Amino acid sequence: MIEPSKDKRRGSGAPAKAAFDPNGPVGRKLKSFYDVIETEPVPDRLLDLLEKLDEAERKAGGGL
Known part of the structure; x- marks a missing residue:
């Protein structure tokens, strides 16, 4: 991977x-x-x- 500060293609001169x-x-x-x-x-x-997911978790006994 090329570090942004060493990328010569930038051309803008901005840091x-x-x-x-x-x-x-x-x-x-x-x-x-x-x-x-x-x-x-x-x-x-x-x-x-999301409600269906909550319902499935409650039925599975995994409710928090």
């Missing part, structure tokens, strides 16, 4: 650590995407599947 900065442009954009997804409701189909 590799800047690409991983959570407060940098990429980090802010990812956070904005996450914030939108986080506020979306959980689909009913997923809730139904």
Whole structure:
């Protein structure tokens, strides 16, 4: 594996650590995407599947 600081293909001249900065442009954009997804409701189909899983675990005696 090539270390980001030794990758000669970058060409931007920016330090590799800047690409991983959570407060940098990429980090802010990812956070904005996450914030939108986080506020979306959980689909009913997923809730139904989770309920079925809980029921199967209770029947198997594996309930927490």
